[in-house]
Amino acid sequence: MTDILLVIFGVSLLFASITNMLHSIVRILVVQGLILFLLTIMKTTHLNAWEFAFVALETIVFKTILIPWFILDTIKKNGIKREVEPSVSNFFSLGSMTVIFAFAFFISLWSGQSNPNLYPLHFGIAFAAILKGLFIIIANKKLITHLMGYLFMENGIFMLSLALGSQMPHIVSLGVSLDILLSILIAVLFINKIQSNFEALNIDELSTLKD
Amino acid sequence: MLYIYIWLYPVLAGILSWILKDSRINKGIVLGHGILHFVAALALGLPQSVLALHFGIDALSGWFMLISAILYLAIGCYSMKTKDGINGRQSSIYTICMMAFVASMDGANLSRDFGLIWVFVETTTLATAMLISFEHHKQSLEAAWKYLFICSVGIAIAFVGVLLLVIAQV
Numbered sequence: 407m408t409d410i411l412l413v414i415f416g417v418s419l420l421f422a423s424i425t426n427m428l429h430s431i432v433r434i435l436v437v438q439g440l441i442l443f444l445l446t447i448m449k450t451t452h453l454n455a456w457e458f459a460f461v462a463l464e465t466i467v468f469k470t471i472l473i474p475w476f477i478l479d480t481i482k483k484n485g486i487k488r489e490v491e492p493s494v495s496n497f498f499s500l501g502s503m504t505v506i507f508a509f510a511f512f513i514s515l516w517s518g519q520s521n522p523n524l525y526p527l528h529f530g531i532a533f534a535a536i537l538k539g540l541f542i543i544i545a546n547k548k549l550i551t552h553l554m555g556y557l558f559m560e561n562g563i564f565m566l567s568l569a570l571g572s573q574m575p576h577i578v579s580l581g582v583s584l585d586i587l588l589s590i591l592i593a594v595l596f597i598n599k600i601q602s603n604f605e606a607l608n609i610d611e612l613s614t615l616k617d
Numbered sequence: 618m619l620y621i622y623i624w625l626y627p628v629l630a631g632i633l634s635w636i637l638k639d640s641r642i643n644k645g646i647v648l649g650h651g652i653l654h655f656v657a658a659l660a661l662g663l664p665q666s667v668l669a670l671h672f673g674i675d676a677l678s679g680w681f682m683l684i685s686a687i688l689y690l691a692i693g694c695y696s697m698k699t700k701d702g703i704n705g706r707q708s709s710i711y712t713i714c715m716m717a718f719v720a721s722m723d724g725a726n727l728s729r730d731f732g733l734i735w736v737f738v739e740t741t742t743l744a745t746a747m748l749i750s751f752e753h754h755k756q757s758l759e760a761a762w763k764y765l766f767i768c769s770v771g772i773a774i775a776f777v778g779v780l781l782l783v784i785a786q787v
Contacts, residue, residue, distance in 0.1 A: 521784065536777060543770065552766060559773050566780050582732070582776070585739040589769055592743055596750065596762050614756055 408448050409527060415441050415565070416507070416531045419538045422558070423499040428481055428488050431554050432474045438561045439469030442568070449568050464583040469564075473557065473590050477550065480594050484601045486550055494545045502541060503534075510534035528569050535562025549600065553593050560586050623657055623723050626650060627716035634712040638705030643712040644697045650716050651686075651693025654723070658686035678726045685726070689719050711751060718744035731779045735772070742768040 418434045418441075425431060443465035450457070480486070492499065507530070514530035539559025543552050567579065630646045637643075658679075674682070692715070703711070721744060724737035742765065750761035 524784070536773075540770070543766075549762070556766070556769060556773070559770070563773055563776055563780070566777060569780075569784070582736060582739075585736055585743070588743055589739070589765070592746055593765060593769075596746075596758065596765065599750070599753065600758055600762060614759055 408445060411441050411445055411448075412527050412531050416534065419507075419531075419535055419558075420500065420503055422538065422542070423503040424496045426489055426496070428486070428550065428554075429478070431551070432477055435477075435554065435557055435561070436470050436474050438558075439465050439474075442469060442561060442564055445565070445568055460579065464564075464579060468583050468587050469561070472587065476590060476594050477553065480597055481550060484597065486548070491548055492546050492551075499541075499545060502545075503538060506537045506541065507534050510537060525569060529566070532562050532565035532569065535559070535565060538562070549597055553590070553597075556593075557590070623654070623727075624720050626653055627720040631713040631716055634709045638709045640703065640705055640708040643705075643708040646712050647696040647715055648693040650719065651690040654719060655686040655690045657723075658682040672724075672727045673729050674727060681726050682723065685719070685722055707751070710747065714744045714747040714751075718748065731782065735776055735779055738775075739769075739772050742772060 415438060418437055422431055422434050425434075443461065446461045446465060447458075450461075481488075494502075510533040511526065511530040513533060514524065514526040517529070518524040518526045536559050539555045539557070539562060542555030542558060546552065546555070567582075627650065630650060634643050634646055696711075696715070718741055721737045721740035725734050725741065728734045728737060746761050746765040746768075749764055750757050
């Protein structure tokens, strides 16, 4: 069952490469949040009520509900156009994602040779998600898509932390999630302020500061 | 108990600052925090037992605490002569963010766990982004956005490094 969820997660990354709508990417983030919740429940061997509450708070409340709601609200309030408007074509994006997957699985299989605790599928997809997040940030000009790329990266990092099983204390995971939520809140605040000071929410507008 | 006071003062003083929104009181709060922080850094430098499981001081963190304490004391003195044009609300935001930044740095210095160090360094990023955009003009907003993003991505990759260290340890 975890393999199926991991594959769905990987397919969602491929779908993010070809979609042109911001709302689709937000839906992908919602689905990824749900997958992370299910994966956490399945991978943790023993879970008491407090730990279950932490996990539910991090994944369901933050990643699935709050953060996508903030992003959709920001898109609506600032009148951001619904298209992604990438700098590269969908074909190039999909091809790059394929190369990212190949590289990530190569790294995970190579690392897995010396470490039997490493599960290649899990590690590979998590690493690919991190690289996909970076690719979204690089390949798009809209600030809101930069934020979404950052969230993809954070989902990949969360998935990577699941590979550790119960090694990471839950209080640290909660601290991580709270920090991510705060950074999203502050980024949304900045987007609102940038909207009122600049003509468009585009990285080309933010070019006054130079070396 | 000293560890609690390092974070208790910024929280309580921050709430007071937000309620009162007075520039003169805020300057006093920042200077008071600078002096308290300096005294705490000197006190923590003295040999003592570890009080908490997750926080403690060693030789290296003691040095960093002292350096940051001296700098923050200077900032506290400088903050007494900030611009007259800012209103009470902006002054409170400056006070709260400055104390949050220093408290987070202290947390990063005193943490014994890599994950906790990461959490506190992320918090410094957030507090500093608010300080950079303090003046709310175009260049400061642009600088704050770029700072926030570059640091957030860097911090995220640092977390991957922490995770890989934990995997290597297992």
